Structures are given as structure tokens and as C-alpha cells.
Amino acid sequence: ELKLGELLHDKLFGLFEAMSAIEMMDPKMDAGMIGNQVNRKVLNFEQAIKDGTIKIKDLTSPELVGIMDTCFCCLITWLEGHSLAQTVFTCLYIHNPDFIEDPAMKAFALGILKICDIAREKVNKAAVFEEEDFQSMTYGFKMANSVTDLRVTGMLKDVEEDMQRRVKSTRSRQGEERDPEVELEHQQCLAVFSRVKFTRVLLTVLIAFTKKEMSAVAEAxxxxxxxADLLSAIHNSLHHGVQAQNDTTKGDHPIMMGFEPLVNQRLLPPTFPRYAKIIKREEMVNYFSKLIDRIKTVCEVVNLTNLHCILDFFCEFSEQSPCVLSRSLLQATPFYFQTTFLVDNKKVFGTHLMQDMVKDALRSFVSPPVLSPKCCLYNNHQAKDYIDSFVTHCVRPFCSLIQIHGHNRARQRDKLGHILEEFATLQDEAEKVDAALHSMLLKQEPQRQHLACLGTWVLYHNLRIMIQYLLSGFELELYSMHEYYYIYW
Known part of the structure; x- marks a missing residue:
């Protein structure tokens, strides 16, 4: 017998079940609810071709522009943390490009698949994403693995050249009276050309990030x-594309030829996937513009050779709250770290040993006698063993610190708390090595000392991490008013 205000807590009904009950049938949290809002028949790519509701050849320029723009919007929505099934693969053309006879649409579909595949590989390799950042599942879809990257860029280049010929043939000539229809065709061809070229350029940039040569930086x-130059042309020609129709999904999903938001509904997991709202076309151009700026910034890291400068670069880049793709490119770029986070061969830019960079950082920061060629300890085997052992132990914590700055801002705070333990251990070791080197130095050069050299350097980084941890609480608005007294005390 329950009294008023009492609740019965069953042991089988925990927090997970409670949250599931809240999410269930909420249109904003339960993606399955979208299926109850439409009355039309949901067709896959093959069924749509048989039914005649989708064109696979002779697509008009406005149709191509509309489909391409919506695909770009889906691509960005995926990069923002939604699933491929709810975003990119709502475009039926992407399901099987082999069926497409229109050369422009076929090349574009393959290009989008390749961009998704390389982006997914980069993000997975960098391993700086969380479940809220990125979803890498492909749901069994083919990612155009049977076609090489070179072949796809070649197909896009062929379409690009064909569209360029059409643009030139419809261009106004001096002294001629301009036909409005020819002018419209010229603008539409230019719109398709700029989108196909943008796809090829974006794909080529991602391919460049897989190369091991330093020349790939300049190429990217x-x-x-x-x-960046193509984006203004894309923005100015958004109105040339076929616009999505509004239906009962409140315009959150594009309803137009080639797109079916419900086609993958049965592929979604039994838990409640987030409701995916596809971004608008104007926002797509703005997002790409910021992404381009971020990738340009990523390329600048190769100009840095000092460990302190590299750490500062990662901190400053992270403060902008960049997207998961640009964070991953910075972390896992072969021309920056030969392998992800130097774990395998400990080389920066594929040439500099991480141990050497740590020694250079020590020299520039505190110039310890043991690393000075003029010091008697420089060629002492026991002293060299001490310093080499210490530097080797520095590699892992510093690589981890660099990796932490690749995570999103909220996750960084958790990880900074954990890495402080590693740096505390490193601090103890630094003080022991300092003491050992000091006693050795006193025996040979009584007037010199080696106290607190390594320890001061590690303490500096310890304090930096502590300050960062504390300030991140303000940024993430984690502190209550009453906690300010403890912080400022």
C-alpha cells in the first residue's frame, strides 16, 4: 500500500531504463517517431528506379545542383555527430553509384563516398572522438572500395572539364545581345562546375593527408x-538548385528526388538514435568556409620544431572548439606524426625523434648542465643513462598530453585530471635524477650544481595542466556560485 507521494523502485528499473522511458516516443529524441508522421510508400534505390520516381540519366542542371547541395548538407550533419544512415545514406544515389548513368551524378556520388570513407578512416585512426562527436558505423554500405581514389578524382576531373566547355560555350560575347535562357543555362552550368570541382578538391585534400611526403602540406x-575561392560561387548559386519540399517532417529532412529519410529506418539500432536534423544550405557554405580555415591552420603545424611551440599550437587550436575532422587531421596526419601520436616509432614529422625534441625543450627552457657539451657530465656514461632514461619516460606523458588536446573541450577536462597522475610520477623521477646528477657533478666540479633543473621543467608543465584544468571549469560553466570562494581563495 503506497501513500501519497511515495514511489516503488523496482530493482530491474535503473537509470538506463528510466532514460529510455523518457526518450521513447519523444519526436526530438526517438528517431523511430518520424516513421509515424508520413503516409507515403518508402522505396529503396532499385525500387525507386523501377517505379520511375528517380532519374538515373539526363539529370538537369537544377536537379544536379539541388542534389549536390543536399548531399553536402547531409555530409556536414554526419560530421557533427549523427549516423551515416540518417544523413549521407538518405541519398539513394549514394547506395549504388554503379546504377547511375548520368556521368556528373555518378562521379559526384563516388566522390562523396570516398570523402566519407577517408574522413572516417582519419577520425578512427586519430582516436580523439567520443560517441557524442562522431559515429563511424557504415551499416553494411559499400564505401566505393572497388574504385581507386585516383579513378574517382579522374572521373570528377572529366565531368569538370565537360562542364567547363559548356560554361565557355554559353558565355556572353562582346557586342552580342544576351539571351536570358542562354544566360540562365550559363549560370546553372557554372553552378554544377563549381560543386563538382569543390568535391574533387576536398577529396584531393583528404588524400594528400594520407601521403608521407612533406610536399603534401604545400599541396593541401x-x-x-x-x-575557398569556389565557395563564393557555390553560395551565389544556391537558388539554382531544386529546393526540397516541406512535408510532415517539418522540413528537418529534405524531401526531393533522390532522397528518402526513412529508407534506412530498419538499420537503426534498437536503442534510440538521436533525431537528425539536416542543416540548411546556407549553413552548409558557412561550415565549409570554417572547415577550410581550420585545415589551413592544421597545415601550419609543420613549421614548428619546438615541443613547447607544438603544445601551445595544440592548445590554441583546441580553444576554437574545432570539428572532429580537423582535430583528427591535426592528430593523425602522417606528415606531422609519422604514426598516430608517435607511439610506434617516436618520430615527429617522420624524421625527428621525440626524445631529441624533449632534450631540445629542456635546453631551451632551463639548459641543464648534463645537456651542455662543455659540462664534464656530457660524456659520462652513467649520467647519459640517467638522462636518456628520464627523457624516454617523458615521451609517453607528452604524447598523451598532445592527444588530449585533440578531444572535445568537455572530455579534455576529464583526461587532464588523469594525466596529472602521470606527470606527478614524472616529477618524482625528475627530482631523483636531479639529485643523482648533482652528486656526480659535485665530485668533478664542486663549484657547479645540478639542482632542480629537470624538476623545474616538469613542474612547469604540471602547473600548466593544473591551470588549464581549473580554467576549463569556468569555460564549461561547471562551478556554482558558492564554489568561487574555494577557487579564488
Whole structure:
């Protein structure tokens, strides 16, 4: 017998079940609810072709522009943390590009698949994403693995050249009276051309980030400048594309030829996937513009050779709250770290040993006698063993610190708290090595000392991490008013 205000707590009904009950049938939290809002028949790609509701050849320029723009919007929505099934693969053309006869649409579909595949590989390799950042599941879809990257860029280049010929043939000539229809065709061809070229450039940039040569940096920077120039043309021609119809999904999903938001509903997991709202076309251009700027910034890291400068670069880049793709490119770029986070071969830019960078950082910060060629300890085998052992133990914590700055701001705070333990252990070791080197130095050069050299350097980084941890609480608005007294005390 329950009294008024009492609740019965069953042992099988925990927090997970309670949250599921809240999410269930809420249109904003339960993606399954979208299926109850429409009355139309949901067709897959093959069924839509048989039914004649989708064109696979002779697509008009407005249709191509509309489909391409909506695909870009889906791509960005995926990069913002939604699933491929609810975003990119709502475009039926992406399901099987082999069925497409229109060369422009086929090349574009393959290009989008390749961009998704390389982006997914980069993000997975960098391993600086959480479940709220990125979803890498492909739901069994083919990512155009049967076609090489070179072949896809070649197909896009062929379409680009074909569209460029059409743009030139419809261009106004001096002294001629301009036909409005020809002018419209010219603008529409230019719109398709700029989108196909942008896709090729974006794909080529991602391919460049897989190369091991340092020349890939200059190539990526040059391509990013091209991509930025194309964005203004894309923005000015958004109105040329076929617009999505509004239906009962409140315009959150595009309803137009080639797109079916419910086609993958049965592929979604039994838990409640987030409701995906596809971004608007104007927002898409703005997002790409910021992404290009971030990738340009990522390329600048190769100009840095000092460990302290590299750490500062990662901190400053992280403060901008960049997207998961740009964070991952900075972390896992082969021309920056030969392998992810130097774990395997401990080399920066594929050439500099991480141990050497730590020694250079020590020299520039505190210039310990043991690292000075003029000091008697420089060629002492026991002293070298001490310092080499210490520097080797520094590699892992500093690589971890660099990796932490690749995570989103909220997750960084948790991880900074954990890495402080590693740096505390390093602090103890630094003080022991300092004491050992000091006693050795006193025996040979009584007037010199080696106290607190390594320890001061590690303490500096310890304090930096502590300050960062404390300030992140303000940024994330974690502190209550009464806690300010403890913080400022």
C-alpha cells in the first residue's frame, strides 16, 4: 500500500531504463517517431528506379545542383555527430553509384563516398572522438572500395572539364545581345562546375593527408585556397538548385528526388538514435568556409620544431572548439606524426625523434648542465643513462598530453585530471635524477650544481595542466556560485 507521494523502485528499473522511458516516443529524441508522421510508400534505390520516381540519366542542371547541395548538407550533419544512415545514406544515389548513368551524378556520388570513407578512416585512426562527436558505423554500405581514389578524382576531373566547355560555350560575347535562357543555362552550368570541382578538391585534400611526403602540406594548402575561392560561387548559386519540399517532417529532412529519410529506418539500432536534423544550405557554405580555415591552420603545424611551440599550437587550436575532422587531421596526419601520436616509432614529422625534441625543450627552457657539451657530465656514461632514461619516460606523458588536446573541450577536462597522475610520477623521477646528477657533478666540479633543473621543467608543465584544468571549469560553466570562494581563495 503506497501513500501519497511515495514511489516503488523496482530493482530491474535503473537509470538506463528510466532514460529510455523518457526518450521513447519523444519526436526530438526517438528517431523511430518520424516513421509515424508520413503516409507515403518508402522505396529503396532499385525500387525507386523501377517505379520511375528517380532519374538515373539526363539529370538537369537544377536537379544536379539541388542534389549536390543536399548531399553536402547531409555530409556536414554526419560530421557533427549523427549516423551515416540518417544523413549521407538518405541519398539513394549514394547506395549504388554503379546504377547511375548520368556521368556528373555518378562521379559526384563516388566522390562523396570516398570523402566519407577517408574522413572516417582519419577520425578512427586519430582516436580523439567520443560517441557524442562522431559515429563511424557504415551499416553494411559499400564505401566505393572497388574504385581507386585516383579513378574517382579522374572521373570528377572529366565531368569538370565537360562542364567547363559548356560554361565557355554559353558565355556572353562582346557586342552580342544576351539571351536570358542562354544566360540562365550559363549560370546553372557554372553552378554544377563549381560543386563538382569543390568535391574533387576536398577529396584531393583528404588524400594528400594520407601521403608521407612533406610536399603534401604545400599541396593541401594550395588546394584549400582553391576550395575557398569556389565557395563564393557555390553560395551565389544556391537558388539554382531544386529546393526540397516541406512535408510532415517539418522540413528537418529534405524531401526531393533522390532522397528518402526513412529508407534506412530498419538499420537503426534498437536503442534510440538521436533525431537528425539536416542543416540548411546556407549553413552548409558557412561550415565549409570554417572547415577550410581550420585545415589551413592544421597545415601550419609543420613549421614548428619546438615541443613547447607544438603544445601551445595544440592548445590554441583546441580553444576554437574545432570539428572532429580537423582535430583528427591535426592528430593523425602522417606528415606531422609519422604514426598516430608517435607511439610506434617516436618520430615527429617522420624524421625527428621525440626524445631529441624533449632534450631540445629542456635546453631551451632551463639548459641543464648534463645537456651542455662543455659540462664534464656530457660524456659520462652513467649520467647519459640517467638522462636518456628520464627523457624516454617523458615521451609517453607528452604524447598523451598532445592527444588530449585533440578531444572535445568537455572530455579534455576529464583526461587532464588523469594525466596529472602521470606527470606527478614524472616529477618524482625528475627530482631523483636531479639529485643523482648533482652528486656526480659535485665530485668533478664542486663549484657547479645540478639542482632542480629537470624538476623545474616538469613542474612547469604540471602547473600548466593544473591551470588549464581549473580554467576549463569556468569555460564549461561547471562551478556554482558558492564554489568561487574555494577557487579564488
Amino acid at each position: 594548402q594550395k588546394l584549400m585556397t582553391q576550395a
